[in-house]
Amino acid sequence: MTTDLAIAQENEQHEIKPITEIAQQVGLSADDIEVYGKYKAKLSYAAMNRLQQQKQGKLVLVTSINPTPAGEGKSTVTIGLGDALNMIGKKATIALREPSLGPVMGIKGGATGGGYAQAVPMEDINLHFTGDMHALTTANDTLAALIDNHLQQGNELNIDPRRIQWKRALDINDRALRNVVIGLGGHANGIPREDGFDITVASELMAILCLADSLADMKERIGRIVIGYTYDRKPVTVADLGVAGAITMLLKDAIKPNLVQSLAHTPTFIHGGPFANIAHGANSILATRAALGTGKIAVTEAGFGADLGGEKFMDITAPAIGHLPDAVVIVATIRALKYNGGVKLADLKTPDVAALKLGYVNLQKHIQNMQRYGRPVTVAINVFTQDSQDEIQTLQDLCAADGVKAYPTTVWADGGAGAKALAEHVAQIVNAPTDFKPLYTNSDTVEEKLATIARTIYGAKDVAYTGEAKRDLRQIKRNGWTGLPICVAKTQYSLSDNAKVLGAPSGFTLHVRNLVPKTGAGFIVAMTGDILTMPGLPKHPAAMDMDVDENGKITGLF
């Protein structure tokens, strides 16, 4: 079988250009970039800041239906669309999130597109890249060590060890670190207390890196982070600890957007990588602004389905960018919709128009959700070889009935050439007059905002709060944080908070377990259902199939 890695390795050898050339393509000089090897670069501060102000292109957001085990290929379509837009002369750029090593070593393999629609150098991007993720882990855990040291050295700030909200982090899927007791071993070894590790992408520092618009803004946001509460329930911030400068220093290079290329040489900014289920799910606004400042059309992506990444992009990320999407592309596959229609994974190769029609409700709900924001919407059908012409036509007809055009794309096999029709359509609709309708206003109460998201986007009947969540609500009110937007942590597999409910459920209750104010990032995380902020590894981790030979050539990184 030809793997994404094999295609990347084969084509990188022949096709990849020095990153200085890619930079030149979009008017970036040698001084505008800091190269990391021949094929990766970071923007300099000067270039990063300059591109924030540059005349902006049009923004295309790529999102999708709820993911299924059948695979959707959203990153692949995002890259293929960028390549296609370039092919038809639209001078496109791409902005994507950085892969997290946790899932790479676990189940997912690479996260840089696939086939002939990939970002390269694929191995580097999927492994340590330019070190952003590691800088975030280090900054996160240095802050944690400084907090525990503060307790140990006399606890001048009167921090209640039972109410420390700041958790440790690793960019690793490690379920055994979800709940730990630290500080054991007697008085020289810290204050014993309960703690836990999140995956780094769920760290508030990752959200801050992605939402800050300058180094100075990042330092202010870091200073505002609430790490916990005193014995008399007053919030304690990083500024109170006196280490906002040191933590920002550890992120001084990580804040600079990274530049790479697609196999077709489309300039690709890959920067920041919050998951969309447990965080806000979009690359950094600095990278998106850089893509907007260097391309006539910038294509970006939001994580998982439009209920998570899409909603959060519209309500959290786009306001921070200061630029709403000029068009939205929703990726779907015939296979995934049939799976939503009740077909078993093993049977997805068999044509089944009836199941497709049943499963279409999931796509339909996401179309309606994105339409309600008042931006033009279109659908990309990521075609697999087994899909029948009849099925493709049926899906196009179903979409047409809901007022959107759907385009079959074959970018995995054909690169940008496989998305030309989609690209032509997108290039047209980005210029359509728009009328943005926000989902909620920040002055609504937390409960109102959550109810609006749950009812309008998910299709829920109501929202139920645990006792802990109610206590959290009172604390949020007491501290005057109710004006922040909401970032829902929810399973990606369903519109509801139950991973097993496919299609477009309605009449269900959204269960809010607890609420975590992230005052540095500037949102409140609502933990729903049994979503976890630290994934686990499967029975047969992908790591077991990975290898590297004596010349550094990697195998098994799909």
Added chain:
Amino acid sequence: MTTDLAIAQENEQHEIKPITEIAQQVGLSADDIEVYGKYKAKLSYAAMNRLQQQKQGKLVLVTSINPTPAGEGKSTVTIGLGDALNMIGKKATIALREPSLGPVMGIKGGATGGGYAQAVPMEDINLHFTGDMHALTTANDTLAALIDNHLQQGNELNIDPRRIQWKRALDINDRALRNVVIGLGGHANGIPREDGFDITVASELMAILCLADSLADMKERIGRIVIGYTYDRKPVTVADLGVAGAITMLLKDAIKPNLVQSLAHTPTFIHGGPFANIAHGANSILATRAALGTGKIAVTEAGFGADLGGEKFMDITAPAIGHLPDAVVIVATIRALKYNGGVKLADLKTPDVAALKLGYVNLQKHIQNMQRYGRPVTVAINVFTQDSQDEIQTLQDLCAADGVKAYPTTVWADGGAGAKALAEHVAQIVNAPTDFKPLYTNSDTVEEKLATIARTIYGAKDVAYTGEAKRDLRQIKRNGWTGLPICVAKTQYSLSDNAKVLGAPSGFTLHVRNLVPKTGAGFIVAMTGDILTMPGLPKHPAAMDMDVDENGKITGLF
């Protein structure tokens, strides 16, 4: 006060050369290096492998007396000596360890020399550098997650959770993570067990990175790591888990030596950073061989005093390099020797020849220890402005009586010009005929080897083993690991295992708490006294004084 950081920042602006130029100076082409920004590079695999075979220069080892709060400046002298050797036309290169962020954020500040004898770019090297330390942390903790996942998924290998030897790691001083309980929270969240975090520099992977001579050797060593034991006490290796390839893959770039420069443009390989108290304390053999392959004289350094870094260099590192030091330089300060002679820290500015004579016994013991290996030895007196001429002359006379020349050096203030006389002498003695006498042979028993180190190097009367250490000895014998050399983990502040005993103690007992076989690194760690493998932060961590402005300029990183 002028800080090392301020001098580095000032001089970097005016003096620093593109790393491509530094590479050219020693015959490395643009294809031989992979640049990380303008001033840092890694060797390519081809260059790394080629330099292993290249005709080799002479090797100078810089070591020191036991460190005191007064400061010795061993890295500063190492860099200054390299610069001085270049000044007198000897075409020198330097090989150093990478700083660990834990101490940087804790108490130490930077670890790249000082004043006008520094490696640059100072900020980058002291913070994330080229990501080696983070790659090691990630590889270490990915392995840990794979072990706990193995337990969770059925434990096919029958691993006893109480006998897992592999610990987690962070490059952070975090005492609260020394002893933890993980896997809490019910059946979905792992198997509860006791665990702990070491600082990354103490990880066996760091030792392997520093002792492997190729990527293939690294993979074999990683496969041999014993992560723990089965319920019937059989060792379980990384190869048994089937993940040696994946863990090596995570280190495929970290294994490549980094090239930077001193302020005087001496090519400086900085790679790998095991501490000498809790690990073997020398930079990678790949970096030292690269320095030997590119310079006529390569100057390298071993951590802490000659009892730790010096002894381990002679007995563990040099055999792995395949090249013994052609000369040994021992760094001492008048201040530190007076401190050893009983003078309080606050009174060290006052001339005190009597105290100097008393404290000289510490230097004398280190001179004798290094002389016994049969290599030429000399002393560098790192002169402080308050040192009196009388004191300096006294120290030179004392050294002369023990058969070694001692040279005052002023490299902090004067750069290489402050070590010219030392350099002339070193350039001469590296050509002296030598007669190497190893301290022990690997076929000695573990107890014999430990007794030899304790008596000959430390001055101990005998070695005492706890019950746990005795059990460890039996296990080591049962598994046939007795032929490995010994890496003693001991306080750096004393020749004994008690940090408070200064001078040159004798008649004491060395207390061995436990023994940890590191079969991948190829040595047995003997934990003595109350040495810890995870440091803590002080009451006022250095982090509290660090800051970065809106343009990325750092302050407070001394």
